[in-house]
Amino acid sequence: MELSQLETFLAVAEERSFSRAAQRLHRTQPAISQVIRKLEASVGETLFDRAARDGSLTAAGVLLRDYAQRLLALRREASSALDELKSLERGRLQLAANEYTCLYLLPAIDAFRREFPHVNVTVHRLLASRIAEELNLRSFEIGVVSFRPDPAQFRTIAIYGDSLAFVVSPSHPLARAERVSISELGQENFIAHNVTSPLRKKVIETFQRYRTPLNMAIELPTIEAIKRFVAMGGGVALVPHLAVARELKMGDLVRVKVDELEIKRVLRLVHRRQATLSYAARAFLHTVRTMAQEQGPPFFYHVERAV
Numbered sequence: 001m002e003l004s005q006l007e008t009f010l011a012v013a014e015e016r017s018f019s020r021a022a023q024r025l026h027r028t029q030p031a032i033s034q035v036i037r038k039l040e041a042s043v044g045e046t047l048f049d050r051a052a053r054d055g056s057l058t059a060a061g062v063l064l065r066d067y068a069q070r071l072l073a074l075r076r077e078a079s080s081a082l083d084e085l086k087s088l089e090r091g092r093l094q095l096a097a098n099e100y101t102c103l104y105l106l107p108a109i110d111a112f113r114r115e116f117p118h119v120n121v122t123v124h125r126l127l128a129s130r131i132a133e134e135l136n137l138r139s140f141e142i143g144v145v146s147f148r149p150d151p152a153q154f155r156t157i158a159i160y161g162d163s164l165a166f167v168v169s170p171s172h173p174l175a176r177a178e179r180v181s182i183s184e185l186g187q188e189n190f191i192a193h194n195v196t197s198p199l200r201k202k203v204i205e206t207f208q209r210y211r212t213p214l215n216m217a218i219e220l221p222t223i224e225a226i227k228r229f230v231a232m233g234g235g236v237a238l239v240p241h242l243a244v245a246r247e248l249k250m251g252d253l254v255r256v257k258v259d260e261l262e263i264k265r266v267l268r269l270v271h272r273r274q275a276t277l278s279y280a281a282r283a284f285l286h287t288v289r290t291m292a293q294e295q296g297p298p299f300f301y302h303v304e305r306a307v
Contacts, residue, residue: 001039001042001043003071003072003075004035005035005038005039005042006039006064006068006071006072007025007072008021008025008032008035008036008039009035009036009039009047009061009064009065009068010065010068010069010072011024011025011032012032012036012048012055013055013057013061013065015055016054016055016056017055018032018033018036018055036048043060043064045058045060045061045064046058046060046061047060047061047064048061085278085279085280086279088116088118088119088279088280088283089118090118090119091116091118091119091120091278091279091280092119092120092121092122092278092280093112093119093120093121093122093141093278093280093281093284094122094124094139094140094141094142094281095121095122095123095124095140095141095142095143095144095284096123096124096125096126096131096134096135096139096140096142096143096144097123097124097125097126097131097143097144098125098126098127098128098144099125099222099223099224100146100223100240100242100243101128101144101145101146101267102123102125102144103242103243104144104159104160104242104267105123105144107291108284108287108288108291109121109123111287111290111291112283112284112287115283115287116280116283119280119283122140124139124140126143127195128145128146128147128197129197131143131144131145131149131270132145132149132150132153132154132270135154135270135271135272136153136272141271141275141277141278141281142269142270142271142277142281142284142285143269143270143271144159144267144268144269144270145267145268145270146162146199146265146266146267146268147198147268148268148304149270151304151305151306152273152306153272153273154270154271154272154273155270155271155272155273155303155304155306156268156269156270156303156304157268157269157270157285157288157301157302157303157304158266158267158268158300158301158302158304159267159268159269159288159292159299159300159301159302160242160266160267160298160299160300161264161265161266161267161297161298161300162240162241162242162264162265162266162267162298163240163241163262163263163264163265164199164203164238164239164240164241164261164262164263164265165238165239165240165241165244165248165255166180166185166236166237166238166255166256166257166258166261167227167230167236167237167238167239167244167247167248167253167254167255167256168230168236168253168254168256169230169231169232169233169253169254170251170252170253170254171233172233172236172254174188174236174256175254175256177256178256178257179256179257179258179259180256180257180258181258181259181260182206182207182210182212182258182259182260182261183210183212185212185214185236185258186212186213186215187213187215188215188235188236189215189217189218189234189235189236190214190215190216190217190218190235190236190237190238191216191218191219191220191226191229191230191234191235191236191237192216192218192219192220192226192237193219193220193221193222193223193226193239194219194220194221195221199240199263199265202263203238203261203263206260206261206263210260217235218234218235223239223240223243226239227239227243227244227247227252227253230253231247231252231253238261240265241255242267268304269285269288273306288301289301
């Protein structure tokens, strides 16, 4: 049973005539009759009362008519929904980020929703180390990471340049210094993030290289908690600048430069190289590109080449 056969069947039923249905569908009457015979053979029932002259339906024909109308209505609805997806009048954008990289997404999502208010946006919170794995499971379309996963499997777009920031409370003695050396930090109480990451490893290795103690007496589960504890005067911290930009602007925290800890980071959008992105995902990438062009550094848009 094909939808085209059902369309012909409904035309005959509505016109109550094979000849008038043929005129309506711009086909010959024998062609219409052949379609109906094939449909009847497919369902195993006679659909029209051939003895009647008014194109009356049999009981089977009446039953099939109701289902045919519903099926064709569903096709029209599906076609309309697909058109809405293309025009972004509906749809869903699925992203993934960790606590830190999610901060980059906020202005990008705001710009995207202003242009496409009918598209729902969901950001899944994940450890960065899990994003590549979940992309392969199709849990979402685009992730945000601060490293480059396997270029053979994933396409990456560099989107934001960030740096590591050494921050203290305004009342801390170092808050009045513009610059300090790493050797001056050996007695400080560092508030650390208890999530293992390449950045944490790099910081530990840097302190070891300069033979300076790194006292991490307190470890907290979120960057937000770390910022608040440092602002209270509970210690000092090394966090991504993006994560403390607002607090620095408001004066809740103070950034002090440490030459030995000038560690740069690049945030990237990542998706499966072989993926066919949804209309919403492609529109989001266009939004990110436009945002980079309009705002300039530290925002940028650079598609990284496969190695």
